Amino acid sequence: MPTVSMTVNGKQVSADVEPNTLLVTFIRENLRLTGTHVGCDTSQCGACVVHVDGNSAKSCTMLAVQAEGAEITTIEGLAKGSDLHPMQKSFQENHGLQCGFCTTGMIMTAVDMVNKQDNLDDASIRKGLEGNICRCTGYQNIVKSVKAAAQEMEG
Amino acid sequence: MYDFDYKRPSTLDEAASLINEDSVLLAGGHTLLPTLKQRLAQPETLVDLSAIDSLRGVCPDGDKLAIGAMTTHAEVANKATIPALASLAGGIGDPQVRNRGTIGGSVANNDPAADYPAAVVGLNAVVNTNKRAISADDFFVDLFETALDEGEIITNVTFPTPDAAAYMKFDNPASRYAIVGVMVAKTSGGVRVAVTGAGPCVFRQSEMEAALSGDFSPRALENINVSADGLNSDIHASAEYRANLIKVLAKRAVAQING
Numbered sequence: 001m002p003t004v005s006m007t008v009n010g011k012q013v014s015a016d017v018e019p020n021t022l023l024v025t026f027i028r029e030n031l032r033l034t035g036t037h038v039g040c041d042t043s044q045c046g047a048c049v050v051h052v053d054g055n056s057a058k059s060c061t062m063l064a065v066q067a068e069g070a071e072i073t074t075i076e077g078l079a080k081g082s083d084l085h086p087m088q089k090s091f092q093e094n095h096g097l098q099c100g101f102c103t104t105g106m107i108m109t110a111v112d113m114v115n116k117q118d119n120l121d122d123a124s125i126r127k128g129l130e131g132n133i134c135r136c137t138g139y140q141n142i143v144k145s146v147k148a149a150a151q152e153m154e155g
Numbered sequence: 156m157y158d159f160d161y162k163r164p165s166t167l168d169e170a171a172s173l174i175n176e177d178s179v180l181l182a183g184g185h186t187l188l189p190t191l192k193q194r195l196a197q198p199e200t201l202v203d204l205s206a207i208d209s210l211r212g213v214c215p216d217g218d219k220l221a222i223g224a225m226t227t228h229a230e231v232a233n234k235a236t237i238p239a240l241a242s243l244a245g246g247i248g249d250p251q252v253r254n255r256g257t258i259g260g261s262v263a264n265n266d267p268a269a270d271y272p273a274a275v276v277g278l279n280a281v282v283n284t285n286k287r288a289i290s291a292d293d294f295f296v297d298l299f300e301t302a303l304d305e306g307e308i309i310t311n312v313t314f315p316t317p318d319a320a321a322y323m324k325f326d327n328p329a330s331r332y333a334i335v336g337v338m339v340a341k342t343s344g345g346v347r348v349a350v351t352g353a354g355p356c357v358f359r360q361s362e363m364e365a366a367l368s369g370d371f372s373p374r375a376l377e378n379i380n381v382s383a384d385g386l387n388s389d390i391h392a393s394a395e396y397r398a399n400l401i402k403v404l405a406k407r408a409v410a411q412i413n414g
C-alpha cells in the first residue's frame with residue numbers, strides 16, 4: 001500500500017492507503033473528520049467540497065494519493081476555536097440551511113468564491129454555487145448568507 | 156472502484172514507458188474517476204500526469220497560444236489571451252470541475268457534449284503529442300474516438316489567435332455540458348463554424364462557413380436549413396430542437412463578434 005502524506009487543517013497527516021481510496025473516504029474514515037459529506041456518486045452534488053491548495057474541489061472525485069503533499073482544508077478547519085468563520089456565522093444568522101446536509105460543502109465553495117471574487121452579486125453567487133445542490137432551502141437564504149458574509153469578509 | 160496500482164512519473168518519457176494496454180492516463184480525473192466509481196472500466200494501473208511540470212501552463216508563442224495538456228479549465232479561463240477560449244473554459248461544469256479538469260483530458264476523452272472540441276476545431280488548433288502534431292480537423296474521429304494511438308500522450312494544444320471568435324452554448328442545466336455549443340471564428344484561413352453537443356462528435360458546419368465568408372452577419376444564416384439527420388436525440392432535446400439551436404447559437408455568436 002502506498003503511503004500518503006498531506007497537511008489537513010494545518011496538521012501533518014500520513015497513512016498507508018489503497019490507491020483506490022477516495023480523498024473523501026480518507027478524510028472521513030481515516031481522519032474521522034465527518035463534516036465533509038457524500039451526497040452522490042456522480043460528482044454533481046458538492047456535499048464533499050474541501051479546499052486543495054486553496055482551490056475548492058470535490059473530494060469524492062479525487063484519490064487520496066492525488067493529494068500527496070497538498071494542503072487540505074475541511075469545514076472543521078474554518079472556525080478558530082469557538083469563533084465561527086464569518087461564512088459559518090452568516091449561514092447561521094441568515095437561516096441558510098435546513099437539514100444541513102449540503103451546508104458544509106456550500107460553505108467551503110462559498111469561502112473559495114469570496115476569496116477569489118470581489119463585489120459578488122446574486123447572479124455571480126448563484127453561478128459560483130452551480131456545483132452544490134441543496135434539496136431543502138430553495139437557495140434564497142443560501143445566496144443571502146453568502147452575500148452577507150462576502151460583505152463582512154471584504155469589509 | 157476495482158483495485159488498481161497508481162504511478163506518478165515525473166517525466167514524459169517515464170510516463171510513456173509506464174503506459175501499456177492495461178493502464179490508463181490520469182489527468183484531472185473528472186471523467187475517469189466517475190467512470191471507475193461506476194465500475195465501467197477496470198485498468199490495472201493509473202498513470203498520473205500531475206507531476207510532469209512541462210505539461211502545465213498557458214504560454215503565448217508569437218501569434219499562437221500553447222496550452223499544456225494538464226492545464227486546468229480554471230487556469231485557461233483566467234489566463235487565456237483568446238477571449239472566446241477563456242469564456243468557453245469558464246463555462247465548463249462548475250467551479251470544482253474547472254479547478255481539477257484539464258484540457259488534455261477533455262480533448263482526449265472527446266465526449267460528444269464537451270466544450271473544448273468546439274474550440275479546438277473552431278479555432279483550427281493543433282493537438283501535439285509525445286509523438287506528433289495532429290490538426291484539429293483530423294483529431295476528432297467519432298463518438299469518444301480520437302486520432303490518438305494507444306498510449307499516445309497529449310502534451311499541449313496550440314491555438315492560432317483568431318481575428319475574432321465567439322462561443323455560444325445552450326447548456327444542460329444539471330451538468331452544464333453542451334446540449335449544443337457553437338464556436339464561430341474569423342481565422343487567417345477563413346471563417347470556421349464548429350458545432351459540439353449536437354452530433355456524435357464535433358463537426359464543422361460548412362454551409363454556414365460559406366455563407367459567412369460572403370456576408371459576416373446573422374442575416375447570412377437566415378436561409379440555411381440545418382438538417383436534423385444524424386443529430387442526437389435524448390431526454391434533453393430532440394434532433395430537430397438541436398438542429399434549430401445550431402442556427403440560433405451561430406447567429407448569436409456572429410452577432411456578438413459584430414458587437
Ligand SMILES: Cc1cc2nc3c(=O)[nH]c(=O)nc-3n(C[C@H](O)[C@H](O)[C@H](O)COP(=O)(O)OP(=O)(O)OC[C@H]3O[C@@H](n4cnc5c(N)ncnc54)[C@H](O)[C@@H]3O)c2cc1C
Nearest residue numbers: 182183184185186187248256257259260269270309331332
Ligand atoms: C459534474 C461534471 C460536470 C461537467 N461538465 C462539463 C461541461 O459542462 N463541459 C465539458 O466539456 N466537460 C464537462 N465535464 C467534464 C470535465 O471537463 C472533465 O474534466 C474532462 O472531460 C476530462 O478531463 P480530466 O482532466 O478530468 O481527465 P481525466 O478524467 O483524468 O481523463 C479523461 C480521459 O482522457 C485521458 N487523458 C487524460 N489526459 C491525457 C493526455 N494528456 N493525453 C492522452 N490522454 C489523456 C485519460 O486516460 C482518460 O481516458 C464535467 C465533469 C463533471 C464531473
Ligand code: FES
Nearest residue numbers: 039043045046060
Ligand atoms: S459527493 Fe456528490 S459531488 Fe462529491
Ligand code: FES
Nearest residue numbers: 098099134135136
Ligand atoms: S439544507 Fe438540506 S440539502 Fe441543503
